[in-house]
Amino acid sequence: MEDNFQSAYQEEEDRLNSALTEIDTVLERLRGIPVYTGHDYTEQALEASREQRRKDLAKLRQEPYFGRLDFQGKDEEERKALYIGKIGVDREQVSDRPLVIDWRAPVASLFYSFTGGTEPASYEAPEGLIEGLVYLKRNVVIRKQILERVADTYNRDSDGPAVSDEFLVYRLGENKDNRLRDIVSTIQEEQDKIIRAAKNTALIIQGVAGSGKTTVALHRLAFLLYQYKEQVSAEKMIIFAPNRMFLDYISDVLPELGVGNIAQSTFPDWAADVLGVVLPEQNAAETMSHWFEREGGMPEITGETPGRFKGSTALMGIIDSAIGLLENGTVPEGDFSPWDGSVLRRSMILRWHNEEYAPYPPAKRKERVMARIHRWIEMELKKSPSAAALKDRKKKSAAREKAYSAKWPKYDPLTIYKQIFRAVKVPEDWPAEAPERIPQGVLVSTVKDLKKGILHEEDLPPLLYIHYLLNGSEGGSRFDHIVIDEAQDFSPFQIAVLDLYVKGHSFTILGDLSQGIHAYKGVHAWEEMQTLFAPEQTAYHALTRSYRSTMEIIEFANGILSAGVGSSLLAVPVFRSGNPVRLIAYGQPLPGPAAGGDSRLQAVRTALASLSGREYRTVAVLTRSLREAAELYTELAGQFEDIHLIDGSMTEYRGGLSVLPVYLSKGLEFDAVILADADSDHYGSAAWDAKLMYVGCTRALHELWMLHGEGLPPYLQNGEGTVQGWPE
Ligand SMILES: Nc1ncnc2c1ncn2[C@@H]1O[C@H](COP(=O)(O)OP(=O)(O)OP(=O)(O)O)[C@@H](O)[C@H]1O
Helix, strand or coil: CHHHHHHHHHHHHHHHHHHHHHHHHHHHHHHHCCCCCCCCHHHHHHHHHHHHHHHHHHHHCCCCCCEEEEEEECCCCCCEEEEEECCCECCCCCCCCCCEEECCCHHHHHHHHCCECCCCEEEEECCEEEEEEEEEEEEEEEECCEEEEEEEEEECCCCCCECCCHHHHHHHCCCCCCCCCCCCCCCCHHHHHHHCCCCCCEEEEEECCCCCHHHHHHHHHHHHHHHCCCCCCHHHEEEECCCHHHHHHCCCHHHHCCCCCCEEECHHHHHHHHHCCCCCHHHHHHHHHHHHCCCCCCCCCCCCCHHHHHCCHHHHHHHHHHHHHHHHCCCCCCCECCCCCCCECHHHHHHHHHHHCCCCCHHHHHHHHHHHHHHHHHHHHHCCCCHHHHHHHHHHHHHHHHHHHHCCCCCCHHHHHHHHCCCCCCCCCCCCCHHHHCCHHHHHHHHHHHHCCCCCHHHHHHHHHHHHHHHCCHHHCCECEEEECCHHHCCHHHHHHHHHCEHHHCEEEEECHHHCCCCCCCCCCCHHHHCCCCHHHEEEEEECEECCCCHHHHHHHHHHHHHHCCCCCCCEECCCCCCCEEEEECCCCCCCCCCCCCHHHHHHHHHHHHHHCCCCCEEEEEECCHHHHHHHHHHHHCCCCCEEECCCCCCCCCCEEEEEEHHHCCCCCEEEEEECCCCCCCCCCCHHHHHHHHHHHCCEEEEEEEEECCCCCHHHCCCCCEEECCCC
């Protein structure tokens, strides 16, 4: 065994040296070509591609590849060793095999999809299905040109039939810094299927906590850009994530994969930008505090909860009828006369409006008709008998044109939205029943807020929809692909509106219903989104394995889900074992000297000192509310370095020690998590409380300590799988 390993290592070292020499030769040749600075467009394009290549190769020299797959196609005479890296490199000399194969290339899919066995394997290539035998699957760790590790996960000649998880477990055991990383060397089969799924589908992915949803979505973007080079561009792709800090947290992955320029935004930021409105930060903070900071838990959620109603397609229907009415009676009554004695018949204006410009949406149509009237006036002005008459007519016509334009309905999304809710005066011919279809509670609260000029996040999809119906997607600029992370917090209406802004229903929609802590606005079942699309336009995948946390943490968190939520969406752990989850009551004798403060503060301090003293790079203290996080932070800040309070307004994630309310921890991960106040005073018995605690627990990679006062919520009471008290 040892000998085999030695010879594999030697073989890979030799191959690495020769690959590096070849890369250097290509790089030297490229660097030897004088940089083109002239004006010829074709030459400029060639220079740009050479420059990109120089950059790629310089980066690739550090870590040319990460995997090797030995494969023999059915029609091939010999097996070939294929080396797979983040970027493909062809050889200088003509050869049937590239020096490095791009991980996104069809043949590289075998590296991910092959799960072992002695049967032939196959992959989809442009020329059809290629079948053959896999002989070896090897992970090769190279850092800064040094070969660090060689691990065979499958060897037809010596191993058992399955691909082993050993290398994956080694990778998962590493500590994380403050950024999400790429996983190209260990993408799993279930993830690979999603990454390589066809472009024009609304993919809906239910994935348990830590199943790699965010990571997979980012790899999928890199794949789409490679596979559909001619059809998509990075500038026309967008990722929607829950907040700006999260965007910062994921910001390294795409550049690591050699992808730049993809827009990343939150839905409110993007929508406010399209609409040209400002949504004060304060409103979002108030919404959070309304739902998460209330004494006695979360208010009940019903179909009349504003976020749920405004996120439903029922409101879409009401908007459709209102805009339909606008279309009927838009052209003002009467002929248009720019000055006395000159008349443009209404029948002519109607013909322009109803026939020539009929394909345009209402606001654009009005713009076109008014431009046409303007041109007509200019022609008429040319017929003026004298300079004085011309001057007089110009003045009069300008005023009458303006007055005529003002007689049209106001095509402004906010005005129409207010009219729908009757927060401003409505046109006489609007049907009386519209408000009857809006639940009374929603109607009253919306009118009150709209009159005060307050907009909430849930008002954005209807406003955007009205904007779209009035203007279309401006300039026809629709996205090539949209990624929605934490999609359980999105409403069906949001997806329906975004569908208007993307070509071919090309979505990657990822989320976890078990983490649906924003159920007052998000979906409660994926069918709410699936039914927006025709069956052939959508596909559903489930990710059930969790890669983030140790088995102990996953099993403990699963216990909370089954006892507290009654959910069957439980995570399957990768076989990575760590320390047991700890349940520590405030007031238990401390393992060392007390550091001051009451028993709760002493416990948090002791836990933080103990965990941050280990090799962990990121540790979090999660509280139930923002107020408690802020108070704890103030108490702890003097004692610990590199400690940060996360309060929802930050744009950067710094790592180190973080103190934050549990609801803001969604999407993030930490080497160790201290969940403070895991008691019945802070977490009630409702499913929502259990989900909140589940989110907190599943943020931990290696270590989870639950600190608590008296009384535990029912779903923690059996304490199964935990140890109680402080470590020795
Ligand atoms: N195939 C893999 N190989 C190595 N690491 C992986 C793999 N898949 C996921 N991971 C790691 O698991 C962790 C969780 O990934 P990610 O944050 O993308 O999951 P998620 O499903 O979005 O989680 P959540 O819903 O809980 O926020 C990350 O550290 C990621 O690097």
